[in-house]
Amino acid sequence: MNDILHWDLCTAVEAIRQKKISSVELTTWSIDRLKKIGGPLNAIFRLDEESAIKRANVLDDLQAHHRPLGMLHGVPFAHKDLIFMAGRNAHVGSKILKKNIPDQNSVVMDYFEAAGQVYCGSLHMTEFALGPTGFNQHYGHAKNPWNPLYVCGGSSSGSAIAVSARLVFGAIGSDTGGSIRHPATMCGVTGLKPTSGLVMTEGAFPLAHTLDCIGPIAQSARDCAKMLTVLTNQQTHYETSIELPVKGVRVGIPKQYFWEGVDENIQQVLFENIRVFQELGMQIVEIDNPPMDPINQMMAVVMAVESLEVHHEWLRHFADDYAGQVRARIELGYQYSNEDYRQAINMRKVYRQQFEDQVFSQCDVMFIPTIQVHTPTIEQSTRGSLEDVLKGVGRLTHVTKAMNYLGLPAISLPSGFSNQEMPVGFQLVGRDYSEELILRIGYAYQTQTQWHQKIPSCAAI
Secondary structure (H helix, E strand, O other): OHHHHOOHHHHHHHHHOOOOHHHHHHHHHHHHHHHHHOOOOEEEEEOOOOHHHHHHHHHHHHHHEEEEOOOOOOOOEEEEOOOHHHHHHHHOOOOOOOOOOOOOOOOOHHHHHHOOOOOEEEOOOOHOOOOOOOOOOOOOOOOEEEEEEEEOOOOOOOHHHHOOOOOOEEEEEEOOOOOOOOOOOOOEEEEEEEOOOOOOOOOOOOOOOOOOEEEEEEEEOOHHHHHHHHHOOOOOOOOOOOOOOOOEEEEEEEEEEEEOOOOHHHHHHHHHHHHHHHHOOOOOEEEOOOOOOOHHHHHHHHHHHHHHHHHHHHHHHHHHOOHHHHHHHHHHHOOOOOHHHHHHHHHHHHHHHHHHHHOOOOOOOOEEOOOOOOOHHHHHHHHHHHHHHHHHHHHOOOOHHHHHHHHHOOEEEEEOOOOOOEEEEEEEOOOOOOOOHHHHHHHHHHHHHHHHHHOHHHHOO
């Protein structure tokens, strides 16, 4: 059973298909780890042990009777708490929804069920998905498996922890300003924010509906490709093209904004990976990009207004049930008028075209940091005044949030460790619907590196 620790999702799928292991055996292994490791890391909101084992038995029986098998047949998963499963409590990391029991699945949950997942439970997240650190005043901090004194990233905190610590073989997250990419980087795993609108968000709890994206967190780009195929209801099979050559692909390094103010050690670690792209035959080109401050300002308006729309009535009646930093971020929406919001929505098309013309005329993908600074400790991320905390939050989202406003796909890949012995990652950003390309580049990169295979010591039991 020790070999399972080194399996990724694709290996687990194939092992069940070839009857090297049963779904019940693999699910039992996963649930045991969710309890023993996930509990101390505060990665789990709800564990559905009984129903998971029952489901695994059913799937094993189907296989024994030679029934058609789904793409994820028999593999245990757990997902961010805002990805609803009908009849199961989902408080979305909040006090206000502590008794919430959805009566319908999220659409993507239906897709995963149809693909044969074994659903083991819901995972930790930041309150109402508002925060990049894993902070949750009501249910405690989620802890980074590489060092529990450090933040794990958010808001898809538990999803990244569960994959990093090898508790499950993949987890669905959501990303409104970086909430898949932040925890993926901080926990040393792979996370994909798809093109806006590619994956259906219906039935998942919203943060800001025009910015929200649902995507996969897994060990590798190939695993993410398999999960994205399921998340898109198998309309495109992303794995089939993942081994195509990448020679000649233009990788752009922007001169402005994205690399300005990057911690020296983080930049050194990330730039060491450029040679890997060169060895794979890709071209490294310096590129110009549009001014990002106007784009970020428009993103801030959309985020604030749309999140306030969700929470306006609750703020009137249950304001004290929000954590201070979460409430403060939602209440930013009161600063903006309807005209401000209309302008921000209308300008999106203009800025998207500007980005297309200036960036993707020069390159095929853009290579940028996921986070410009070292992963902070939990103590550092909560120290000081509310203003200090929110300033720190802004620093963490500096290079991710624009992609949600622009709607562009971005993958975060583990790429080494800082001098603080914490994972570091970079983003590859592509044109609309270029998931096949960025997954292919990610896969090629991971055939030459082993960062995605590293396992934190707390998980090696």
